[in-house]
Amino acid sequence: MISSDVVSLFTNVPLTFTIDYILDQLYTVCSTNCLQLSKSKQCVDCKRRIDFQTLPGIATSKTHFSFNNKIYVQHDGVAMGAPLAPIIADIFMAYLETTLMDELISLGVCEWHRYVDDTFVFINPNANVNGILSVLNGFHPSIKITYKVEKDNELEFLEVKFIRIPERHTFETTIYRKSTFTALITNWNSYVPIECKKSSITSMIDRALRICSTYQLLATEFNEIRKIAKLNDYPTSMVDTLIGIKFSKYRNKQQSNKSTTENFNDNRQIIYVEIPYVKTTTSELKKRTQHLGELRHSARLKNKTTTTTTTTATTTITAINLDQAQTSSIEKHIIETGHNMDWRNFNVVCQGNHHYRRLVKESLLIQTHQPELNKTTHSIPLIVFPDGFSKTYLPDPAK
Known part of the structure; x- marks a missing residue:
């Protein structure tokens, strides 16, 4: 594994080179001589090409800015934050990939994954890394590409650390923080809404749930989040509560997706029907339509019951939408087994008004x-x- 990065891509993008490539993709030049003729004698495609060529030039190379009371014109590269900057930079990198990919594959590149100017590459064990780098840096003199090779079966890419597990022929992923990371987030004592403070923690929790590939790595990352929160004066109990809530939702979603995949992976057409509940009529309708296929029904309650479910039996009966199934364990049990629940035969274990x-x-x-x-x-x-x-x-x- 290697990761590569273009040094200061935005400010080093060769504008004329990239704009010419864009024009070549949009307009076909009939001949070189046609472009040298006066505009009135040019063909339609050449006229459109010249007209369009002025637009990206005005938006990029004609950009003015001031520094130390002097006015400057940016004649090459694109300004950071300019609307066209990411588009032009991405087009340039796509041109590089299209032009060099066959040669890179011959040098040992197996897979190539790019995000803007950062690239994650799988190469053959006997590949010449310096040869690959030489080909990339030889594409245009304006750019310089640096790279990093995996060390001890580990490689960092963006905010992810990839860990190779040779004995299992697989990879694990976890959070990567640079050495310059200061652990500074919104302090608990800051005069800001509490929602902003909670978001500082939940954003790190969500990122951990999204990136960490094993529960062991996830537990380690949760401990790191606790340390960061403690350094910023967050109550430990609140952080543990947020972790518990987020992790429970994550586990419930995993179990729900697994159950849906295992039980509804066929190609049968699913039809959803919503009808008002009328005791005798609804029961008769269920009997008459039973032969049409496997029917499932549930009561969507408008308000949570305070005593027993019989007090809200007059609400609507609907089919369970499999794409938006409820997370109730009882409902999952009904879906998986097809059992009919006897709602009148159950015990109230505990009661409470709160x-x-x-x-x-x-x-x-x-x-x-x-x-x-x-x-x-x-x-x-x-x-x-x-x-x-x-x-x-x-x-x-x-x-």
Whole structure:
């Protein structure tokens, strides 16, 4: 593995060279002599080519800026932040790839992945890295390309560290931070909305969940996030809560996607129908349409029930949308097995008028009894009792 980077690409892009390439792709020149004629005698394509050539020139090489009370004109390269800068830079790099790729492959390049001016490359073990670099730097004198070779089976690319696992012939990924990283984020004592402070933590958590390829690397990154948060005076309990919430959503999404993939990977057409619930009519409709195919139904409740589900039985009956399925473990069980739930035959394990306290009780029961049907680890993070209670202190749902 090697990674390469173009030194100061934007300010070193050869404008005339790149604009000529753009014109060649857009307009075909009938002959060199036609361009040398007066505009009135030129063909239509040559006229359009000359007219278009002035536009990127005005937007790039005719850019004015001041420095030390002097006015300058940028005659080459593109200005950082200019609207056309990323487009022209990307076109130049695409031209480089198109022109040199066959030669690079012959030198041992297996795969080539580029993001703007940063490139991640797989090469053969016996490839000549200096030869590859020489070909790249010989494309145009305005640019200079540097590279970095993997060391100890590790290579950093952008914000990702790639770790080669030779014995398994695979790769692992985790977060990479440069040596200049200061760990400075929005301080907890800053006079800003609390949402901004939480976003400073959740953005790092989301990045870890997206990049870390194993739970071990993810746990290590979570510890790094805790250290960064502590350096910026964030409460440890709040950081642990945010990590727990984000990780629970991540796990639930993984399980939901896996269940959907395993159970609905056929090519059968799925039809969604929403009808109002009328007790006798709806039951009769279900019987008469049963022979048409596998039917599934669920009640989408407008408000959460406070006692039992029988109090909200008059809401709408709809088919479960498989692309937007609910994350309820009971609903997953119905989808996977096709069982009909007897909503009248169940026990109320705990009661409470406060919504948050009910969530805490549910989390303690899940942690203590770990029911097979419910795959949720907790309804809300248990900060005070992370390991749950002894079974002697909690009611048994089976009784």
